[in-house]
Amino acid sequence: MNVHHSLPVPTLELDSVAFNHRGQTLLKPISLRLAGCQKTLIMGPNGAGKSLLMRLAHGLLTPTSGKVRWQGAPPAQAMVFQRPVLLRRSALENLTYVLAINKTPRPELKGLVRKTQAMSALEKFGLAHLAKRPARVLSGGEQQRLALARAWLLNPQVLFLDEPTSALDPAAIKAVEDAVLEFHHSGTRIVMTTHDLHQARRLANDVLFLHNGELIEHTPADDFFTAPTSSEAGAFIRGELVW
Numbered sequence: 099m100n101v102h103h104s105l106p107v108p109t110l111e112l113d114s115v116a117f118n119h120r121g122q123t124l125l126k127p128i129s130l131r132l133a134g135c136q137k138t139l140i141m142g143p144n145g146a147g148k149s150l151l152m153r154l155a156h157g158l159l160t161p162t163s164g165k166v167r168w169q170g171a172p173p174a175q176a177m178v179f180q181r182p183v184l185l186r187r188s189a190l191e192n193l194t195y196v197l198a199i200n201k202t203p204r205p206e207l208k209g210l211v212r213k214t215q216a217m218s219a220l221e222k223f224g225l226a227h228l229a230k231r232p233a234r235v236l237s238g239g240e241q242q243r244l245a246l247a248r249a250w251l252l253n254p255q256v257l258f259l260d261e262p263t264s265a266l267d268p269a270a271i272k273a274v275e276d277a278v279l280e281f282h283h284s285g286t287r288i289v290m291t292t293h294d295l296h297q298a299r300r301l302a303n304d305v306l307f308l309h310n311g312e313l314i315e316h317t318p319a320d321d322f323f324t325a326p327t328s329s330e331a332g333a334f335i336r337g338e339l340v341w
């Protein structure tokens with residue numbers, strides 16, 4: 099179902115993007131550029147501002163100052179959260195619903211076709227046998243795969259994932275990582291937060307490291323893990339920077 103993206107992913111630019119809440123600076127001005135179909139991992143201790151940065155980039159939050167812009171037309175985007183937000187419907191209906199309300203990617207899809215597309219997404223993510231089960235009684239790992247199947251149907255050019263594996267066991271983590279790679283192979287750019295250094299090493303092309311609401315470094319993954327430029331990132335990698 100996921101249409102291979104032959105068009106280049108537009109570059110995301112943040113120009114001095116800052117976020118305040120009730121007079122408190124939660125994100126200091128951040129400027130960055132995410133170009134190409136890469137996998138960018140956002141890392142940093144609890145409360146560093148990783149989720150805020152991602153929500154600003156995705157457009158769920160409006161910056162207090164600065165600009166978030168895409169070079170060219172804004173791409174189709176989807177976001178997967180730590181705890182999936184699912185409808186009180188079956189797994190299958192969660193997917194057919196998304197196809198019904200979204201104009202993309204196939205506005206002409208009718209009920210039966212939507213059901214077929216939704217079933218094939220369930221199959222792709224190993225959930226076909228759970229199609230009729232209420233989504234909210236699925237296990238954490240199954241719910242996360244359902245959220246990924248839903249995102250798959252949106253055919254995003256950019257996929258944001260906010261700690262998608264933090265509550266999952268190793269097998270479920272592997273399933274989510276495989277899905278992330280599948281998105282990437284189909285031409286989707288990945289932007290993801292994680293606390294898991296091993297996961298970041300497995301997935302990242304580049305790393306954004308945040309600390310206390312500040313972007314401390316944006317580094318190719320190999321450099322980040324072997325020779326981080328900041329003392330904070332070094333301490334974080336050694337497990338010494340807890341907050």
Ligand SMILES: Nc1ncnc2c1ncn2[C@@H]1O[C@H](COP(=O)(O)OP(=O)(O)OP(=O)(O)O)[C@@H](O)[C@H]1O
Binds near residue numbers: 119147148
């Ligand atoms: N909508 C909001 N309103 C007010 N404060 C917020 C809001 N969202 C986040 N914060 C605060 O901003 C700071 C950064 O939060 P954020 O969730 O981005 O951190 P994080 O790096 O993702 O942390 P964690 O690893 O614990 O998930 C925290 O102190 C948090 O309490």
